[in-house]
Amino acid sequence: MYAPLKNDSFLRACLRQTTEHTPVWLMRQAGRYLPEYRATRARAGSFMGLATNTDYATEVTLQPLDRYPLDAAILFSDILTVPDAMGLGLSFVNGEGPRFASPVRDEAAVAQLAVPDMDKLRYVFDAVTSIRKALNGRVPLIGFAGSPWTLACYMVEGAGSDDYRLVKSMLYSRPDLMHRMLAINADAVALYLNAQIEAGAQAVMVFDSWGGVLADGAFQQFSLAYTQRVLKQLKREHEGQRIPHIVFTKGGGLWLEDIAAIQPDVVGLDWTVNLGAARARIGDRVALQGNIDPNVLFAPPAAIRAEVERTLASYGPPIGPDGRAGGHVFNLGHGISQHTPPESVAVLVDAVHEVSRRMRSA
Amino acid sequence: MYAPLKNDSFLRACLRQTTEHTPVWLMRQAGRYLPEYRATRARAGSFMGLATNTDYATEVTLQPLDRYPLDAAILFSDILTVPDAMGLGLSFVNGEGPRFASPVRDEAAVAQLAVPDMDKLRYVFDAVTSIRKALNGRVPLIGFAGSPWTLACYMVEGAGSDDYRLVKSMLYSRPDLMHRMLAINADAVALYLNAQIEAGAQAVMVFDSWGGVLADGAFQQFSLAYTQRVLKQLKREHEGQRIPHIVFTKGGGLWLEDIAAIQPDVVGLDWTVNLGAARARIGDRVALQGNIDPNVLFAPPAAIRAEVERTLASYGPPIGPDGRAGGHVFNLGHGISQHTPPESVAVLVDAVHEVSRRMRSA
Numbered sequence: 001m002y003a004p005l006k007n008d009s010f011l012r013a014c015l016r017q018t019t020e021h022t023p024v025w026l027m028r029q030a031g032r033y034l035p036e037y038r039a040t041r042a043r044a045g046s047f048m049g050l051a052t053n054t055d056y057a058t059e060v061t062l063q064p065l066d067r068y069p070l071d072a073a074i075l076f077s078d079i080l081t082v083p084d085a086m087g088l089g090l091s092f093v094n095g096e097g098p099r100f101a102s103p104v105r106d107e108a109a110v111a112q113l114a115v116p117d118m119d120k121l122r123y124v125f126d127a128v129t130s131i132r133k134a135l136n137g138r139v140p141l142i143g144f145a146g147s148p149w150t151l152a153c154y155m156v157e158g159a160g161s162d163d164y165r166l167v168k169s170m171l172y173s174r175p176d177l178m179h180r181m182l183a184i185n186a187d188a189v190a191l192y193l194n195a196q197i198e199a200g201a202q203a204v205m206v207f208d209s210w211g212g213v214l215a216d217g218a219f220q221q222f223s224l225a226y227t228q229r230v231l232k233q234l235k236r237e238h239e240g241q242r243i244p245h246i247v248f249t250k251g252g253g254l255w256l257e258d259i260a261a262i263q264p265d266v267v268g269l270d271w272t273v274n275l276g277a278a279r280a281r282i283g284d285r286v287a288l289q290g291n292i293d294p295n296v297l298f299a300p301p302a303a304i305r306a307e308v309e310r311t312l313a314s315y316g317p318p319i320g321p322d323g324r325a326g327g328h329v330f331n332l333g334h335g336i337s338q339h340t341p342p343e344s345v346a347v348l349v350d351a352v353h354e355v356s357r358r359m360r361s362a
Numbered sequence: 363m364y365a366p367l368k369n370d371s372f373l374r375a376c377l378r379q380t381t382e383h384t385p386v387w388l389m390r391q392a393g394r395y396l397p398e399y400r401a402t403r404a405r406a407g408s409f410m411g412l413a414t415n416t417d418y419a420t421e422v423t424l425q426p427l428d429r430y431p432l433d434a435a436i437l438f439s440d441i442l443t444v445p446d447a448m449g450l451g452l453s454f455v456n457g458e459g460p461r462f463a464s465p466v467r468d469e470a471a472v473a474q475l476a477v478p479d480m481d482k483l484r485y486v487f488d489a490v491t492s493i494r495k496a497l498n499g500r501v502p503l504i505g506f507a508g509s510p511w512t513l514a515c516y517m518v519e520g521a522g523s524d525d526y527r528l529v530k531s532m533l534y535s536r537p538d539l540m541h542r543m544l545a546i547n548a549d550a551v552a553l554y555l556n557a558q559i560e561a562g563a564q565a566v567m568v569f570d571s572w573g574g575v576l577a578d579g580a581f582q583q584f585s586l587a588y589t590q591r592v593l594k595q596l597k598r599e600h601e602g603q604r605i606p607h608i609v610f611t612k613g614g615g616l617w618l619e620d621i622a623a624i625q626p627d628v629v630g631l632d633w634t635v636n637l638g639a640a641r642a643r644i645g646d647r648v649a650l651q652g653n654i655d656p657n658v659l660f661a662p663p664a665a666i667r668a669e670v671e672r673t674l675a676s677y678g679p680p681i682g683p684d685g686r687a688g689g690h691v692f693n694l695g696h697g698i699s700q701h702t703p704p705e706s707v708a709v710l711v712d713a714v715h716e717v718s719r720r721m722r723s724a
Binding site for chain 2: 162163164165168169171172173212214215216217218219251253254271272273274277292293294295296298299300303307310314333337339
C-alpha cells in the first residue's frame with residue numbers, strides 16, 4: 001500500500017538498533033518559524049482550518065522535510081483535538097493559545113464526559129493517511145496525542161495556566177472526579193492513537209507536557225498511571241511492523257525510572273536532564289529522545305554546533321558492545337520557538353548527522 | 363540589643379539540631395491572600411510604596427504571625443530591589459508583575475552595570491531592623507535575595523517570561539556578557555545579604571527561582587557557580603550567632619548533589635522532589651526545606667492534613683541516631699497563592715506541629 005522506507009534510522013534508533021548516524025527530528029518542526037508555514041496558515045484562515053483540512057495538514061507536515069534532511073515527520077495537529085471531539089468547544093484565540101468554551105470543573109461536567117466517537121476525529125486519520133502517502137517512504141511518520149493528565153489540565157483550566165490552580169484543586173479536593181476524567185481520557189487517547197496507527201502512523205508519541213507540574217506521588221498517581229493505561233491498550237505492531245511508543249514528560253527528569261517502568265520504547269527528555277546520567281539510569285531498557293534547549297537555536301552556528309557536539313557526547317557511544325545498549329533520537333527538549341531563524345535548524349540537523357557519523361567511525 | 367529568641371526551632375532545624383516539632387513557615391506568607399495585607403497595601407498605594415516604607419514593611423511582615431503560630435518571619439520585600447538599585451527602573455504594573463524600564467540586552471548595557479551603592483537599599487536594612495525589633499524574640503527573621511541568575515533573567519527579559527528567550531540567547535550567544543553580569547550580581551547580592559545580616563536578619567535565603575529553566579551544564583555554569591560566589595562571601599556568624607544560609611532552586615531536583623556541594627546549610631525543595639529520596643541523596647550534609655504543593659491549600663482540611671502527614675512521613679524521623687542526620691524545615695514548594703483561603707493555612711501549620719510532635723514521641 002505504501003512505498004518502502006528509504007530512511008528508517010529513526011525507527012531503528014527507537015528500537016535500539018544500529019544506525020549510521022543519530023536520527024534527528026524536532027518537536028513542532030512544522031510551524032510558525034517557517035515562512036512557508038505562515039503562508040499556508042494564512043490561506044487556511046485559522047489554526048483549526050489548517051489542522052482539519054487534509055491537504056493543508058499534509059502540506060505543512062512536509063514543509064520542514066523539504067528544507068532539512070530530517071529523519072522523521074510528525075503529523076501536523078494539536079493535542080486538544082481529543083477534548084474538542086468530546087464536545088468542549090476548542091478555539092484558538094490569536095496570541096493567547098487554545099481555549100475551551102465548556103471547561104470541565106464540577107461533578108456534573110465530569111459525569112457528561114465520555115470517550116468520543118472516533119468518527120469526529122476522522123479528519124486526523126485522513127491527514128495521517130494522506131501524509132504517509134505524500135512522504136512516499138522518505139522517512140517514517142509519527143502520530144501523537146496529549147497524555148490523559150495534560151488533556152485534563154486544559155479541560156479543567158479551559159486554557160493554558162501558570163499555576164494549574166483549578167485542575168490541582170480538583171485533584172486534591174475531589175480525586176474521585178479526577179480519576180474518572182483521567183480514565184476516560186486514557187481510553188480516548190488509546191483509541192485515537194490506535195486509529196492513527198491503522199491510518200499509517202509508524203510510531204506514536206504521548207506528550208505529557210504538564211506532568212512535570214505535579215508533586216512527587218501525585219505524578220505517579222494522576223499522570224503516569226494513566227499514560228500506562230494508554231500504553232497497555234496500544235498496538236505494538238501493525239502489518240508486521242513494530243510501532244515504537246514514545247513518552248515525553250516535560251519536567252519528568254526525577255521520575256525516569258518510573259517512566260521507564262511503564263515500558264515505552266523511547267523516553268523523551270527535556271534539557272534539564274543529562275543524557276549520560278539518564279542513560280545510566282534507564283538506558284538499558286529504553287531509547288532516549290532529546291534534548292537540546294530550543295534557545296540554543298538563537299546562537300551563532302559555531303555555538304549551535306558546540307551544543308550538538310556536547311549533547312551527542314553526553315549520551316556517549318550510540319550503541320554498546322551488545323549492539324543494543326543504547327538508542328538516541330536527537331531532538332530539542334521542547335517545541336521549537338516560533339522566533340527561531342530557519343537557518344539555525346539547518347546548522348543543527350547537519351551537525352547532528354555529521355558529528356554522530358564521525359563518533360561512530362572514531 | 364534585641365530580645366532573646368523564645369522560639370528557635372527554625373534556626374535549630376536549619377543547623378540539623380534537635381527540635382520538639384518540625385518548624386514551619388511559608389514562602390510569601392505575608393501577602394495578598396491575607397485581607398489585612400490587602401488593606402495595608404491599599405493604604406501604601408503601590409507594592410513599592412509598601413516595600414520601601416519601614417512601618418508598612420514591618421506591619422505586613424508580622425501579619426501572618428499574628429494569625430498563625432509560624433516558626434519564622436521573612437522580611438517583606440522583593441528580589442528585584444537589587445537591580446532596581448543598579449538603576450534599571452523597577453515598577454509593578456498591576457496584574458502583570460514587575461517590569462524594568464531599562465533592561466540589559468547588549469554589550470553597552472552590560473558595561474554600564476556595577477554593584478550598587480548599598481545606601482540605595484537602606485530602606486531594606488531599616489525594615490530588617492524595625493521588623494527584628496517588632497518581633498521581640500518571638501521567632502527568627504529571615505532575610506533574602508534573588509540568585510544572580512534569577513536577577514539576570516529579569517534584567518535581560520525586562521519582565522517575567524515564559525520562554526527566557528532573550529536571556530538564554532545572550533547566554534548561548536555571548537556567554538562573556540552573561541558571566542560579567544552574573545559576577546556583578548553575585549557581588550551585589552553578597553553585599554546586600556551581609557548588610558541584612560548586620561541589620562538583624564538571623565538567616566538568609568537565596569531564591570534561585572529560575573535556575574530550573576536552564577539546561578543541565580548551563581545550570582552549573584551560569585546559576586550555581588554564582589550562587590556559590592555569593593555564599594563564599596556571606597557571613598556565617600554574626601554577634602556570636604550562626605547565620606544559616608538557605609538555597610532554593612525551583613526545578614533543581616535533578617541537581618541536589620551539586621547544590622549541596624556549594625555548602626549551604628539548607629536546601630529548599632519544590633514539590634516535585636520526594637523528601638525521603640532527597641534526604642538519602644544529600645541529607646547527611648544539609649537540612650531540607652519544603653515542600654508541599656501550594657495548591658494543596660485549596661483542598662478541604664482533611665486532605666490538607668493528609669498531605670502534611672505524607673510529607674512529614676516522606677522525610678522520615680527528623681533526627682537520625684547520631685542526632686544530626688536530619689533537619690527538616692516545613693514549607694511549601696513555592697510561594698503561597700494569592701487565592702489561598704486563610705483558614706487553610708491555619709490547618710496546615712497546626713497539622714505540621716501536631717503530627718511532627720506525635721512522630722517524635724512515637
